[in-house]
Amino acid sequence: MNRRKFLMVSTVAASLASIPGMASAQAANGVFDLTIEPVDSEMIDGQFVFSLMFFNKSAEGRPVLEVTEGNVVTINISNLDTRPHGFGIPGIPTASIASIPAGGTATVRFTAPVGGSYLYIDPTLAPLNRIMGLYGAFIVKPKLGTTLAGSATPFSRASHTPALAAVFDAMGTHKRFPGNKWIPTDPERDKLWLFSQVDPLLAARVDAGEVIPPASVVPSFVPRYFTINGLSGYDAAPHKVDETTDWTKGAARIMPHGRQGQPTLIRNLNAGLCTHSPHIHGNHVFKLSDSNASGAVVCAASSYELDAWPLAPLSRQDLLLPFERPGDTIIWPPVDEPFPMRYVMHCHTEMSQTAAGGNYPMGLVTHWEMTGAL
């Protein structure tokens, strides 16, 4: 296996090399400066595939845009591609730029809506430009997210349902969940799983300048790579963590990590064209929210505990991984078996577990680690 270092090299600026770090972008005065650029993107097996990506000033691919409800957000976009593009956030109709000509710039200004997880995308030629890689996460922190009982949540109180409040109030108080409440300021307790897929043949056609009818994309789509936050398989979890680990970016943003009793939010979004069925081992997750047909965030009327869940294209769901004692263990904490307990999360529609037609498990898979008992 001739596997090169994971890099993305811009075809526009040859000196620019970057991973799709998906680092958190903090806006100065609510202003984000983004570019749209063509890149050659290295897949898990060493193959390079043409793609399109949003960058921010620090050359991190697909920045995670984080804002607070009610704040005015300004997004400046420079289109460094040779094709026109656009910008949109489903669920925020005012966050829309119809078209940015090749080489041009555009700005959109809007007020951040209620708390939750959103996707920013290029909605033009849908779904072509999105599946070519023009997507990222837009996260809105609530202005007032606590339940009436004072438990922090990632959702605005006006959106809360009794079920949602019950889940967050149960953490750290219900006999089933000894330990902590969810802590919104701890980056280790806030994870992002942004899924997509890559069809190299489609990418090559776009790179060659072919005009692709948007309606032909879905019927002819043959994904060969399956990604979480732009990463796959072995690359989608950090394999050494210590006090220097930056939990806000890269594989560390993906892998839930902590002790029993440290409930963790997982923002689960699908920018791709496949309906995934993510499956988690070790704990079930609580379904907290969904996106409705117009893209708005809807908190769950009934918070189901699931070990697999359908995630359709463009759907966004927030989940809570309780980090509870794995319920079917016998000796706890284990005596013979060392921590960390390590449990995989993978899409169970198993074609997604491959890369380039084989290479199991180098697809949509990561794992989470429980480092110790209470």
Added chain:
Amino acid sequence: MQTAADWTKTGVKGELTYATFGCNVFQEANFPTPDRVTPDVNVERHMDVSLNLPTPDGKTIRVWTFTDPLAATPALRQASYPAPLMRFRQGQIVHSTLDPKKNAHTLHHHGIEPTTTNDGVGHVSFEVNARYTYQFRPHRAGTFFYHCHRNTPLHFEMGMFGPLIVDPPEGPGTLFSGGPKYDVEKIWAIDDMDPRWHTLDHSSGMCGEDVGLNRFDPKYFLLSGVFNNKTTTDKRAVIEAKVGQTILIRMINASYSVLETTLSLPGVCHGMDGCALGLESWNAPLALPANRPFIISTAQRRDIIIKATAKGVFPVRMRFLNWVTGQVQDSGRGIIDTRIVVT
């Protein structure tokens, strides 16, 4: 003979690398079960590759499955598809032993929450190339399944799965303590098969070869082992009940399709993915109105209670939808029709 535990040769303490994830995954012959205690119940599974199912178009399709060497009769020890049921009581200490007999495999008891070593995923623990006893104590009553987690796309598709039911302490007849009782129980294990995949070898693709496991084009659609040309008549698929009885359907989506199901009788979902609904304040049972389709994706389970209140033949339709196009698989032929017959 069990050897002493050497965690450095497993995914627990060994170095995780690109190779140990896939091509050269950790394997163990007789790893000692950590924190082993005396079990309340023992089950055992061997691997079997002898089955060839006759298909509706006059061909055969090879499947792999697990057999139960401890079953009471020779007939029950024969290979079957899906693999034989595991059935436990909530709170029992279970020892589930895998002896593949050939090659390396694992048992993942899906939805069960054991320690990592007992979870059956090779790249974070090990695959079993001789014998291993998985240990757990199910704390939830509900519907689960077990399957091989080596080269999972292929091994799960090949048929290496079986249902796993956990009954509450009061035993079968009650879905979970404090939950609904039932008179008639039916396990619907729903599957689709792409015959191209069924010609591949055990480790196909694991060292990087392109064997096309990203493409899945099913031609066969099965309900609890019955091809869809017989699912309106075969007793493994059809539900039979008498007026006044309560039916429990345990649905397991073992296909690689998005499954859309339409019941012509109203039901209530009382369990999802092995978790009871309505016992805790954050969720409640979910009404499933008659003739309103609902979706379950791969590996999801639903425990559905239906009251048989009137005589009749009540159709059920399952449509297998492609994960990209959303269209019915196999050019519209990916449909299972079956029935609930109330007399």
